[in-house]
Every structure is written in C-alpha cells, then in structure tokens.
Amino acid sequence: MEESKKILTMSVGEMPGYGFDCECGRHHSVDINKILSGKGVLDQLPGALEEFRGRKILIVADDNTVLIGGNRVKEMMDGAGFDTELLVLPDHGYPVLLPDEETVGRLLVHTSDDTGLLLGVGSGTVNDLCKIVSYKMKLPFVIVGTAPSMDGYASVMAPLIVDRQKITYPAHYPYVIVTDTDLLNTAPLVMKQAGFGDVIGKYTALADWRLAHKIKGDHYCAVTAELVQNAVDDCVANMDAYFGGEPDAVLKMNDTLLLTGISIGLIGYTRPASGSEHHLAHFWELDAIANGVEHPLHGNSVGLGSIASAEVYKIMRERFEEVDAVSPPDPDMLREIYSRAGMALTPAELGIGTELFRRSLNNGYRIRPRYTIFNFTMEHGMLPEIADAVTGIMCGGAK
Ligand SMILES: [Zn+2]
Ligand SMILES: [Zn+2]
Numbered sequence: 073m074e075e076s077k078k079i080l081t082m083s084v085g086e087m088p089g090y091g092f093d094c095e096c097g098r099h100h101s102v103d104i105n106k107i108l109s110g111k112g113v114l115d116q117l118p119g120a121l122e123e124f125r126g127r128k129i130l131i132v133a134d135d136n137t138v139l140i141g142g143n144r145v146k147e148m149m150d151g152a153g154f155d156t157e158l159l160v161l162p163d164h165g166y167p168v169l170l171p172d173e174e175t176v177g178r179l180l181v182h183t184s185d186d187t188g189l190l191l192g193v194g195s196g197t198v199n200d201l202c203k204i205v206s207y208k209m210k211l212p213f214v215i216v217g218t219a220p221s222m223d224g225y226a227s228v229m230a231p232l233i234v235d236r237q238k239i240t241y242p243a244h245y246p247y248v249i250v251t252d253t254d255l256l257n258t259a260p261l262v263m264k265q266a267g268f269g270d271v272i273g274k275y276t277a278l279a280d281w282r283l284a285h286k287i288k289g290d291h292y293c294a295v296t297a298e299l300v301q302n303a304v305d306d307c308v309a310n311m312d313a314y315f316g317g318e319p320d321a322v323l324k325m326n327d328t329l330l331l332t333g334i335s336i337g338l339i340g341y342t343r344p345a346s347g348s349e350h351h352l353a354h355f356w357e358l359d360a361i362a363n364g365v366e367h368p369l370h371g372n373s374v375g376l377g378s379i380a381s382a383e384v385y386k387i388m389r390e391r392f393e394e395v396d397a398v399s400p401p402d403p404d405m406l407r408e409i410y411s412r413a414g415m416a417l418t419p420a421e422l423g424i425g426t427e428l429f430r431r432s433l434n435n436g437y438r439i440r441p442r443y444t445i446f447n448f449t450m451e452h453g454m455l456p457e458i459a460d461a462v463t464g465i466m467c468g469g470a471k
Contacts, residue, residue, distance in 0.1 A: 084109060101338070114148075124189045141216055161178060172233040190212075195222065223329040266370060267325060282399070437450065
C-alpha cells in the first residue's frame with residue numbers, strides 16, 4: 073500500500089505518534105501521546121498519567137461537568153495517590169460558561185508554579201480553556217470528554233471570545249484524550265445532535281476547500297479529504313443507531329469527531345473541518361453574545377449553516393461549471409439527514425431572525441480570511457441577490 077494511503081485504514085486509537093510523507097507534498101503527523109476511546113476507558117486514566125505523579129494536577133470542570141465526571145475523576149485520581157485540586161468554573165449568570173478573557177484569567181490565576189498538568193473534564197468550553205491556558209503556561213493538558221458535541225478534543229486550535237470577536241488561536245494537542253462512551257452516552261440529545269451537526273457540516277467544508285484549491289490554488293490534500301469524507305459517510309450510515317444510543321455507533325461518531333480534529337493537525341490548517349457553514353455559525357454566535365442571549369450549541373448552528381451554504385452552492389453550480397466541479401452537497405440531501413436527526417431545518421427553529429440570517433449570508437465570509445462559496449459569489453457581484461434568494465427559501469416569504 074502506498075505510504076500516503078495507510079492512514080485511511082487506521083483506527084483513531086492507532087493514530088497517535090503516526091507520521092508520513094504525503095503525496096500532497098507535506099509531512100503529516102499526529103502529535104498526540106494517547107487516545108483512550110471506547111467503553112469504560114475512563115478507568116485507565118490514572119495509569120495513563122503515571123508520569124505526573126508527585127506533581128500538582130489541576131482538574132478543571134464547570135457547574136455541569138463536575139457532576140457528570142469531575143467529581144469522579146477527582147476521586148479516582150486521589151484514590152490512586154495523585155496530588156489533585158478541583159477547580160469548578162461557575163458561569164456567573166451568563167447562560168453558559170464562555171471561553172472569554174475573563175474565564176481564561178480565572179483559570180490562569182488558579183494555576184501555580186507547582187501545577188504540572190491541567191486535566192479538563194468537560195466538552196467545548198472547558199476543553200478550549202484548558203488548551204489555551206496550558207499552551208501559554210507551557211504545561212501539558214489532558215481532556216476527559218463529557219459529550220460528543222464538537223470536534224475540538226483532538227484539535228490543535230482553541231477558539232476563544234476576545235474583544236467580543238471569535239478568534240481561533242493556534243495552541244497544542246492534548247497529551248491524552250479520554251472519551252468514554254459510557255460518559256458520552258449520558259449527554260443530552262441536543263449535545264448529541266450538535267456533534268452530529270459538526271460532522272455533517274464537513275460536506276460543505278470539504279466543498280469549500282476544493283473550491284479554494286480550484287479557484288485560488290490553495291493547498292489541498294486528497295488523502296486528508298478522503299479520510300474525513302469516509303468517516304462522515306460512515307456516521308450518516310449509522311445515524312439511527314447513534315441517536316438510539318447504541319454504544320458502537322456512539323463510539324464511531326466520537327471517533328469521527330476526533331478524526332476531524334486530528335485532520336486539522338495533520339495539515340496545519342482548519343480547512344478539512346471548517347468552511348462557510350462555520351463562518352455562518354460564528355456570525356450567529358457572536359450576535360447572540362453581543363446581545364447577552366444564549367445561542368444554540370456550536371454544532372447545531374453548523375448544521376443549519378451547512379444547509380444555507382448548500383443552498384448557495386445549488387444556485388451557483390447551475391451558473392458556473394467550476395462550482396459544479398467541486399461536487400457540493402445537495403441541500404435537500406442535508407435536510408433529509410437533519411430531519412431524521414430531529415434537528416433544525418430553518419433559522420427560526422434556532423431562534424435566528426430573518427434579518428440576522430440575511431445579514432450573516434451577506435457578511436459571514438468576513439469572519440475569516442478564507443475563501444469559500446460566499447467569496448466566489450461576492451467576487452461575481454451576486455452575493456446580495458443570492459442572500460435574498462436563500463433567505464427567501466429558508467425563512468419563507470418571497471423567493
Ligand atoms: Zn497530504
Ligand atoms: Zn466545528
């Protein structure tokens with residue numbers, strides 16, 4: 073087998089430490105020490121952290137995740153003779169804990185000279201906070217995932233809210249990732265839907281990547297794209313079992329989330345995991361934060377964003393051969409998948425008003441300097457017209 077293709081046959085648990093020279097001209101590597109993914113793997117945590125014995129381990133959780141796993145992790149580590157401290161970050165009145173300057177600061181002041189490891193127990197926010205603070209402090213961090221809600225566990229990037237902007241900072245991989253399906257399976261439906269939306273959003277992310285390659289000559293790696301595409305297709309094939317809580321399907325979904333995170337580290341940029349659907353999701357999220365209201369979970373917004381992007385693609389591919397050539401997903405195919413998952417098909421279902429939705433279509437591409445179908449549409453002077461058309465399709469009213 074060609075060296076480049078070997079990774080396509082590996083399980084996520086086999087990937088840590090693996091590296092290869094790829095046909096795309098780059099060297100790819102997975103710089104994670106260990107991934108423990110599967111049923112009951114939380115029990116292996118103390119054994120995996122042996123080298124931190126004798127140093128202070130700061131366990132970080134929020135109001136929810138301390139109950140789901142934080143207390144248990146503390147008990148387990150103390151029972152195994154480790155020196156630990158538990159820090160619970162309260163949400164201070166905002167509906168959810170935000171990964172912003174204030175929370176980063178709170179975590180920072182609780183780390184001390186003798187802290188040897190940050191051990192996060194949580195999902196998106198706790199993971200991002202521990203990742204960025206440990207990176208800045210030059211400390212390793214370990215994450216125990218509590219929900220299959222997003223693809224950030226295995227990602228080197230840390231999205232934070234700074235100056236009310238959502239900025240994705242480069243950081244580092246966790247030393248160990250622990251995703252125990254017994255724990256993940258207790259996550260509420262909305263978090264399982266969010267993880268699913270983050271996975272299905274890869275259809276438009278991959279189309280945007282191919283488009284940027286075709287139109288702008290951006291670097292593209294066919295092996296990484298195939299790796300992600302195969303995993304996403306697999307999740308769609310197993311979606312009913314996943315939502316039914318079958319442990320094997322939950323494991324597969326979680327491994328796909330880990331894999332898409334890993335794909336970012338493989339290639340050194342976020343293209344395989346994030347495109348225009350993420351720009352739209354970030355736009356809505358920032359609007360909600362600016363207004364002090366709760367926003368949908370990241371992955372649920374990404375799901376809706378992928379329908380909107382696919383609608384733009386649908387119009388543009390009929391007019392431009394080069395857009396058709398990148399094989400974008402059909403919006404009705406995505407709707408069929410999301411409706412089987414019980415997820416939002418319209419902005420209204422996520423509390424996104426018609427004007428905000430239209431504004432996001434017109435301006436979402438400004439969030440990141442990264443070429444997508446929205447940039448293509450804008451460059452052809454068609455964005456306002458297409459934004460109106462897609463708003464009509466998705467919010468009702470005149471088409
Ligand atoms: Zn490559
Ligand atoms: Zn995402």
